[in-house]
Amino acid sequence: MKKTLAYLGGEPVITEKAPAELFRWPIITEEDEAAALEVIRSNAFSGIDITEKFQDEFAAWIGTKYAVCFCNGTLSLAAAMFSIGLGAGDEIICPTKTYWGSIAQTVTFGATPVFCNINDMLSMDPSDIERCITEKTKALMVVHYLAYPADMDAIMAIAKKHDLKVIEDVSHAQGGLYKGKRLGTFGDVAAMSLMSGKSFAAGELGILVTDDRVCYERALAYAHYERNNKNYITESTDLHPYSGIALGGVKGRANQLCSAMARVQLKYYDERCKKIREAMNYFWDLLEGVPGIRAIRVDESTGSNMGGWYCPHGAYYPEELGGLSVGKFCEAVRAEIGGDTCWEGGNYCLHTHEAFHTFDFNHIGKPTRMAYSDRDMVAEDAFCRPSLEKYCFSIPWFKHMDKEWIEKYAAAYRKVAQNYKDLLPLDDDPSDNARGRWYGTSNQ
Numbered sequence: 459m460k461k462t463l464a465y466l467g468g469e470p471v472i473t474e475k476a477p478a479e480l481f482r483w484p485i486i487t488e489e490d491e492a493a494a495l496e497v498i499r500s501n502a503f504s505g506i507d508i509t510e511k512f513q514d515e516f517a518a519w520i521g522t523k524y525a526v527c528f529c530n531g532t533l534s535l536a537a538a539m540f541s542i543g544l545g546a547g548d549e550i551i552c553p554t555k556t557y558w559g560s561i562a563q564t565v566t567f568g569a570t571p572v573f574c575n576i577n578d579m580l581s582m583d584p585s586d587i588e589r590c591i592t593e594k595t596k597a598l599m600v601v602h603y604l605a606y607p608a609d610m611d612a613i614m615a616i617a618k619k620h621d622l623k624v625i626e627d628v629s630h631a632q633g634g635l636y637k638g639k640r641l642g643t644f645g646d647v648a649a650m651s652l653m654s655g656k657s658f659a660a661g662e663l664g665i666l667v668t669d670d671r672v673c674y675e676r677a678l679a680y681a682h683y684e685r686n687n688k689n690y691i692t693e694s695t696d697l698h699p700y701s702g703i704a705l706g707g708v709k710g711r712a713n714q715l716c717s718a719m720a721r722v723q724l725k726y727y728d729e730r731c732k733k734i735r736e737a738m739n740y741f742w743d744l745l746e747g748v749p750g751i752r753a754i755r756v757d758e759s760t761g762s763n764m765g766g767w768y769c770p771h772g773a774y775y776p777e778e779l780g781g782l783s784v785g786k787f788c789e790a791v792r793a794e795i796g797g798d799t800c801w802e803g804g805n806y807c808l809h810t811h812e813a814f815h816t817f818d819f820n821h822i823g824k825p826t827r828m829a830y831s832d833r834d835m836v837a838e839d840a841f842c843r844p845s846l847e848k849y850c851f852s853i854p855w856f857k858h859m860d861k862e863w864i865e866k867y868a869a870a871y872r873k874v875a876q877n878y879k880d881l882l883p884l885d886d887d888p889s890d891n892a893r894g895r896w897y898g899t900s901n902q
């Protein structure tokens with residue numbers, strides 16, 4: 459029997475509220491609370507002893523020699539740029555579809571962000587990287603966007619061939635694996651956010667990891683000073699004379715309330731992520747073969763995985779659904795689930811933002827992005843396919859394997875895809891599809 463879509467007045471698939479545990483994140487126990495209280499009671503916010511312990515534990519967990527905390531992920535990525543020696547005139551290639559905190563920091567280095575295209579998994583497209591390379595290219599900013607591991611074999615081969623530095627932004631993919639190796643251990647340096655909305659959630663915190671002593675010391679020197687005084691910067695680097703002042707002109711010290719919470723979160727992180735992956739894979743298994751919608755996920759038998767599956771999205775193929783706009787598809791799913799999940803777009807493609815076209819940070823009469831470049835970056839941006847930003851939609855971020863509820867959500871997506879024809883006459887403006895966000899995606 460054919461069912462009427464809730465969007466058209468039929469009975470919604472989901473009529474009650476899902477249990478809060480299914481989505482609650484991070485998982486906070488008395489252990490987190492006790493760790494935080496200890497910091498408050500001892501007024502240890504600005505110390506570094508707890509942060510140092512977390513750094514050691516995090517480095518051991520991810521598999522690098524060094525880790526340095528910062529007060530947020532954006533600053534940790536700026537420190538990563540400084541750590542590889544990014545400077546005026548250098549070009550750095552970044553996938554266009556990511557949060558601005560992956561790349562906007564170039565403004566303070568006089569470096570030119572060059573945006574490359576994304577593939578169907580919304581991930582840096584290795585086949586578009588060489589188009590972007592010139593003799594000024596210094597580095598690649600690889601983003602494991604929405605927890606999907608970027609194609610590191612192909613990317614590292616290109617970096618090697620052209621002698622480029624590689625920074626990984628692991629803000630969406632902490633704990634994820636690519637062919638058995640942790641994301642964040644492929645490039646010269648990796649940095650990531652551990653803020654409250656991410657899968658590794660520890661309040662407001664960022665962390666940089668590297669095996670390279672020079673990168674490590676430069677990252678410290680960028681936004682730390684106490685540590686310099688404590689001889690983390692050795693006599694052997696040219697930064698030694700400057701210890702005592704943060705060379706980036708910014709203070710990056712972590713609030714130990716967050717470091718204390720991060721230590722507790724790390725203890726349970728892998729096992730909690732495993733549960734998330736089971737639940738998310740189950741959801742997608744249920745939707746295998748449904749037209750128009752496909753998982754953005756990896757085959758775990760290759761040794762890769764999606765870590766904590768941050769901000770999960772699916773890929774949308776309107777041509778399989780009579781051209782139905784992804785916006786209308788999402789509206790109809792929301793009507794079935796009675797909730798706020800299922801939005802189209804994800805992050806907007808950065809090359810479409812005016813800040814990268816005209817903004818002149820230093821008042822030099824030229825857009826800062828092109829301040830030291832003779833490339834017409836705005837024209838080159840046309841090689842990115844902005845249309846791709848339309849074609850994804852968010853799905854619920856399940857934290858537990860609750861089969862009954864996961865099946866209900868999957869049924870809602872399936873119902874809309876299977877009854878797409880009923881929506882076509884109401885699809886008022888299929889061209890008005892490119893909605894999205896400059897920041898993260900609201901998702902349960």
Ligand SMILES: *Cc1c(COP(=O)(O)O)cnc(C)c1O
Binds near residue numbers: 530532
């Ligand atoms: C969140 C995020 C950042 C920045 O981290 P903050 O901790 O919010 O400063 C950087 N890159 C990506 C891809 C992010 O999602």
